[in-house]
Amino acid sequence: MCTAQWARPHTTAQELSTQRQVDKAHIPTDWLEDTSASQNCSMGCVEEPLRVNNSTLDKDQLQRDFDAVVVKFPVLDQYCPLRSQKRVCRPCPEGWEQRNSECYYFSTEDKNWNDSRSACLKQGADLVIIETEEEQDFIYKHTGEDVYWIGLSDSETEGTWLWVDGTPLQKDKTFWVTGEPDDYGGSEDCAAALRWRLGDGWVDFPCHRDWRSVCETDALPL
Numbered sequence: 254m255c256t257a258q259w260a261r262p263h264t265t266a267q268e269l270s271t272q273r274q275v276d277k278a279h280i281p282t283d284w285l286e287d288t289s290a291s292q293n294c295s296m297g298c299v300e301e302p303l304r305v306n307n308s309t310l311d312k313d314q315l316q317r318d319f320d321a322v323v324v325k326f327p328v329l330d331q332y333c334p335l336r337s338q339k340r341v342c343r344p345c346p347e348g349w350e351q352r353n354s355e356c357y358y359f360s361t362e363d364k365n366w367n368d369s370r371s372a373c374l375k376q377g378a379d380l381v382i383i384e385t386e387e388e389q390d391f392i393y394k395h396t397g398e399d400v401y402w403i404g405l406s407d408s409e410t411e412g413t414w415l416w417v418d419g420t421p422l423q424k425d426k427t428f429w430v431t432g433e434p435d436d437y438g439g440s441e442d443c444a445a446a447l448r449w450r451l452g453d454g455w456v457d458f459p460c461h462r463d464w465r466s467v468c469e470t471d472a473l474p475l
């Protein structure tokens with residue numbers, strides 16, 4: 254509901270006078286003059302009244318509200334870390350790599366595919382979806398000799414490879430190592446990227462294997 258911030262519809266003349274004395278140094282006069290119950294919300298009007306304490310915004314309450322938001326959304330601290338009592342936001346969290354409008358995290362811990370995905374999700378990301386050769390090349394510049402889980406699996410239906418967003422793998426955009434995926438032993442349903450002696454590419458492995466992983470998320474449009 255639209256509510257006037259400073260001059261409520263039922264404000265009495267005395268209340269308004271007292272409020273004006275207290276607030277006159279801080280509040281535009283025209284806000285105080287407007288006592289219309291049906292005023293336009295575009296000026297001097299907010300969806301909900303801001304907390305006011307002796308004519309100034311209650312900074313302590315605002316800080317508590319902000320701290321609660323940070324607890325609820327820990328990625329805020331990653332994107333907008335506090336430095337010298339000032340928050341400065343950047344496109345990607347610290348320790349992530351930016352490519353175009355995407356951020357990538359190359360993990361340093363080995364986990365199985367599901368736990369790797371959970372770790373990405375906790376950071377507001379997901380396992381990487383590789384859509385172009387350029388993206389593939391970018392990833393290999395950061396992976397060294399280790400094996401990295403990517404966001405591709407055929408756990409639901411053998412042979413039907415899906416990205417973590419549900420998109421089917423396009424046959425003309427694959428980077429499998431020759432001979433893969435082979436579903437070796439009938440239990441290889443998760444894809445990993447690795448540098449292979451016969452060429453870089455993807456290999457299917459059992460999902461319970463512990464490998465590193467690549468997370469991907471959108472960069473902030475700063």
Ligand SMILES: [Ca+2]
Pocket residue numbers: 407411412436440441442443457
């Ligand atoms: Ca498989």
Ligand SMILES: [Ca+2]
Pocket residue numbers: 433434435436437441456457458
């Ligand atoms: Ca395989």
